Amino acid sequence: MPNLSPLSDDPGLILRDASFALSGRVILSGLDLHLTERRIGIIGRNGSGKTTFLRLLAGLIAPSTGSVTVGGVDPAKDRKAMLGLLGILFQNPDHQIIFPTVGEELAFGLRQQGLDKAAALAKTRALLHAHGRAHWEAEPVTALSQGQRHFLCLLSVLAMGPRTILLDEPFAGLDLPTQARLTRSLADLPQRLITITHDPAALQGYDRVIWLEAGRLRADGRVDAVVPAFTAEMARLGEADADTDLAL
Amino acid sequence: MEKNVAYIALFAALIAVLGLVPQITLATGVPITAQSLGVMLCGTVLGARRGFLAVLLFVALVALGLPLLSGGRGGLGVFSSPTVGFVIGFPVAAFVAGLVVEKWRVGLGIASFAGAILGGVLVLYLFGITGMAVVLGKSWPAASLLVGAYIPGDLIKAGMAGFITQGLARLRPHAVLSRG
Amino acid sequence: MLTLTSPFETPLHRLPAGLKLAALALASIGLMAMQSLWALGVAGVAVVCLYLAFGRGFAGYGLRLLRPLWPFVLIIALWHGWTGEFAAGGIIAGRLLLAVALANLVTMTTRLEDMMTLVERLARPLARFGLSPRVLAVAVALVVRFTPVLMDKAGQLMQAWRARSARRVNWRIVLPISLMALDEADHVAEAIRARGGLSGP
Numbered sequence: 001m002p003n004l005s006p007l008s009d010d011p012g013l014i015l016r017d018a019s020f021a022l023s024g025r026v027i028l029s030g031l032d033l034h035l036t037e038r039r040i041g042i043i044g045r046n047g048s049g050k051t052t053f054l055r056l057l058a059g060l061i062a063p064s065t066g067s068v069t070v071g072g073v074d075p076a077k078d079r080k081a082m083l084g085l086l087g088i089l090f091q092n093p094d095h096q097i098i099f100p101t102v103g104e105e106l107a108f109g110l111r112q113q114g115l116d117k118a119a120a121l122a123k124t125r126a127l128l129h130a131h132g133r134a135h136w137e138a139e140p141v142t143a144l145s146q147g148q149r150h151f152l153c154l155l156s157v158l159a160m161g162p163r164t165i166l167l168d169e170p171f172a173g174l175d176l177p178t179q180a181r182l183t184r185s186l187a188d189l190p191q192r193l194i195t196i197t198h199d200p201a202a203l204q205g206y207d208r209v210i211w212l213e214a215g216r217l218r219a220d221g222r223v224d225a226v227v228p229a230f231t232a233e234m235a236r237l238g239e240a241d242a243d244t245d246l247a248l
Numbered sequence: 249m250e251k252n253v254a255y256i257a258l259f260a261a262l263i264a265v266l267g268l269v270p271q272i273t274l275a276t277g278v279p280i281t282a283q284s285l286g287v288m289l290c291g292t293v294l295g296a297r298r299g300f301l302a303v304l305l306f307v308a309l310v311a312l313g314l315p316l317l318s319g320g321r322g323g324l325g326v327f328s329s330p331t332v333g334f335v336i337g338f339p340v341a342a343f344v345a346g347l348v349v350e351k352w353r354v355g356l357g358i359a360s361f362a363g364a365i366l367g368g369v370l371v372l373y374l375f376g377i378t379g380m381a382v383v384l385g386k387s388w389p390a391a392s393l394l395v396g397a398y399i400p401g402d403l404i405k406a407g408m409a410g411f412i413t414q415g416l417a418r419l420r421p422h423a424v425l426s427r428g
Numbered sequence: 429m430l431t432l433t434s435p436f437e438t439p440l441h442r443l444p445a446g447l448k449l450a451a452l453a454l455a456s457i458g459l460m461a462m463q464s465l466w467a468l469g470v471a472g473v474a475v476v477c478l479y480l481a482f483g484r485g486f487a488g489y490g491l492r493l494l495r496p497l498w499p500f501v502l503i504i505a506l507w508h509g510w511t512g513e514f515a516a517g518g519i520i521a522g523r524l525l526l527a528v529a530l531a532n533l534v535t536m537t538t539r540l541e542d543m544m545t546l547v548e549r550l551a552r553p554l555a556r557f558g559l560s561p562r563v564l565a566v567a568v569a570l571v572v573r574f575t576p577v578l579m580d581k582a583g584q585l586m587q588a589w590r591a592r593s594a595r596r597v598n599w600r601i602v603l604p605i606s607l608m609a610l611d612e613a614d615h616v617a618e619a620i621r622a623r624g625g626l627s628g629p
Contacts, residue, residue, distance in 0.1 A: 328527035
């Protein structure tokens, strides 16, 4: 098992023979992983189970068999303990934003962590100020562009200070300048990032890549070992008519 | 808990949105909106308790000043106007509709249709006509004359509530909480 | 934003919401007790002056909010014109218009946050029955956030309908709109769960 640059002393994310099935259909099976690196990429085709894998790590769903622990805690059981350990950025920001204004959206997670109204407000303002977006506080979230909403979601995860952040295709639907800005913001983060992506280039500087295929582990290792094999396989499938199988 | 809150809030929003779906004009020339269909669906889809709370949340927000009633009406003025009885009766209508679906274990479509008629038409008009009689200072039969023209439209909506609830159960079985 | 609060700032905006609601309750009871056209006429002039005192734009906005009442005023006019009880008709119509105008005045001059603060305070005793004021606040925020989102998506569905159909949008659109609300509710529940859920302290 590769272990390139472990993140301080924390026990990381551990899956033991984890599987997930929904109404009889197996989506993930037999996953044994110990994730400790700072930058981990998840690749795979559409319907390979990447998003379900991320939701399993985040504790939004519980494994059907086997176990998942994050920092020694079961993420599906102890939601409150998870808040400081792990945050997740959904693929679609509109599925993540709960509140009508930027300030309320940011303050929600902080209040969930036990801060009172005034403290949450103060921390929200400080965060917006630190990112040069103090003027956003009272804005309705609908006034933000897609890229700005994505950034708001990232800010609201960062506000809670988790040690690990899960990202589900953070660049989907963003224009190139926005992608570049977001890449920069992400690269500077001290947290552990676990990122789903379709773009092999986005994995530059990553410590480890996991390739899922039909809900199973196809490959797991360093970027220079996994990504070329993945790219070659995708090119091969692109030649064939590979789009006829129903994913659902 | 968060699932209940999310369903209740989104159905409160759904009632508002259905108030804006283009009006349908009946053969009798009476325009109807889908808003009371939204109230029926709260009961038939979410069940008595959650349906009641969803509609109560909607009515409370109307009172607080959100323009969520069909035609963009809202605010405290609604509770002084002749249609006050309908607005107050909305949560009770959803409750009764939901109760019928929960207790009467026939096909979901039939139960929803019956619930929508009992809650969304009978109970709702009891409240609505009483409110109108009080505000306009008229007798109960006179007030019922004023709203009688709308009853055929609401019977049609009860039929739609049956079809739609059944359709939702087919497409999202986990989401129809009234039979959960 | 989604609200009926008047964009014209008035001194009434600064009064506490609880005070305005109490005053409205008293005024409404007073209106119900008024039995003469004269008294109602005086009250009517007072209300019109109150609106005009905050500017013509404000008064015009207030007048527009009374528009949904015209069918009822027409019904009263026809009814009492036919029975000949003109005074009784005038009293009923006057009370109706004034009661609604006063209630609208409170709505127009009270921000949603102020109303919510009041509701949260009044709802505090309900915590004993399991309704936490925080859950209530989240539910309200969700409706404010997702009503425009659903409206927007319903609009897109109707456009998609028109793009492929020569017939007008009909009631069959309600099923996909409801389906969208259900799916959106699932996403919201998950988003709240991702940030700690709502149960517990």
